[in-house]
Amino acid sequence: MKMEAVSKESESDWGDLTRELLINILSRLSVEDRWRGTKVVCKSWFSAFKEPSLHSVFDLDPLFDSPLESTRWWTPGFEAKIDSMLLSVVEWTQSSLTQIRIRHCSDRSLALVSQRCPNIEVLSIRSCPRVTDDSISRIALSCKKLRELDISYCYEITHESMMLIGKNCPDLKVLKRNFMNWLDPSQHQGIVPNEYLNACPQDGDDEAVAIANSMHGLEHLEIRFSKLSAKGLNSISQGCPNLEFLDLSGCANLTSRDIVNASSSFVHLKEIKKPNFYIPRSVFHTERYGHWSLYDERFQTDIFRI
Template sequence: MENEVEEGSDSEWSELTRECLINILSRLTVDDLWRGTMLVCKSWFSAFKEPSLHSVFNLDPLFDSPRELPRWWSPEFEAKIDSMLRSVVQWTHIFLTQIRIRHCSDRSLALVAERCPNLEVLSIRSCPHVTDDSISRIAVNCPKLRELDISYCYDVTHKSLALIGRNCPNLKVLKRNLMNWLDPSQHVGIVPDEYLNACPQDGDTEAAAIARSMPHLEWLEIRFSKLSAKGLNLICQRCPNLEFLDLSGCANLTSRDIANASSSLAHLKDIKKPNFYIPRSVFHTERYGHWQLYDERFQTDVFRI
């Protein structure tokens, strides 16, 4: 009898209308959607192929871990992420509007640029093998982009920022955060050393590209950027609609620099300033100079004993 009930239940599930199945599948997480729903039966597989179910591809929740894992930075893991992204793009084509992923490469992003003209959100944090090659293709082929996160993508340069700005007039959100170069200990043993050492140095060049090509920005994150007061002034002058500005870790800026530059931002609602409390153990005097110089530079008493 129990077997009959179970068989009957399976039959009832398989006989749900396509509309009902799509409604059910739309409530699942990406992980649940891709790991088994298409294997239930033919009708479920057919419903799974509905393009509207895949307009958003978000793997960020899978990376919600207290610490990064070394395997995330391995070639094998990158190949797996690339394979997943290519599969999604091949299924959805023009319906894909949001991608939030990490550790992909130019290989999969080139396909995104080719197949996803309606892309509006692209978040590709921590991608050591994403370069100007794929981002330039995104800029040319995805003009509807309104949000871009290229944080910790060190092979993406100011050239791509300028192209994105010129070709994506709807861009309102840019996240271009760098890793904590003031205290890299949190990344040691996880992120490859050569990548840590590749941290972009041209903060003002990137600031100029942002300022000159992205006048409609409302949200800008440039944590641990090495821009100076000159670069910040340019951004604040050319991006008057900024409502949120994150300058955490921007050690080349003083409080006075930030106050002077941001005073022109009439719409600014929130600004994250650098945290000038930096433990003395972080600095090696032979590299950064005497700690008293930082007291004078940052106008803080943190370093005084």
């Protein structure tokens, strides 16, 4: 009986903590721990959980980083959960949100981001099959403080909204526009829907020209497995003179000569990752490439448990 009394008294003490102290405690927890436990403790904890300062950075990326990804992440139901989380955070932050790093969201939640989050500086939305030009165009027109954008593996985004981003976000320094390994899609098969694997954008040069014509201040550019050609790379070399880092891994349409010719224009370039394989022209259009195991950064996700 005494132990039960102590337990009840302890619970009462936790619920009676001041808001300031609760916020201090919650700020020390991981995103996962905050979302799993604090909302169900009591009203005062849930109220503290919604404190805008706790959500100025909304980063779910660590929860996806593992050698294995889940088929569940590519379902509409999981996407709806991610959207719900992001919508809640946007509602609570009252324009204080500056960084968003998530995956598998949709236009539904990003539309509200464009309305409520004008101070966003970092937007990372990898692997979002239902993010389209509609929401990215709204982001471009409303979130003009963007300095880092990751739209890797988002195949419904085109060069048109990328052009808008470049023109309306003059502080943009980092762009990550990577694609899945279309040379050897076996690592994604059975997890990523086949129709999505087969939908890799073909307009690599159009995207390169959009980048070159609108993102003159870029310092970091990743376009792994892009289908751009020497024409597109030359456009980037002329339009993005401040590039310090360039990742061309898996860009199978480029030759060593193409890269050497373009590199002379990158006067500030400190590091370039080149395609790390050789494709004989005679076999370039064959169906399968059994030997493509040489690229060094795989698309990584893990078992999401929130």
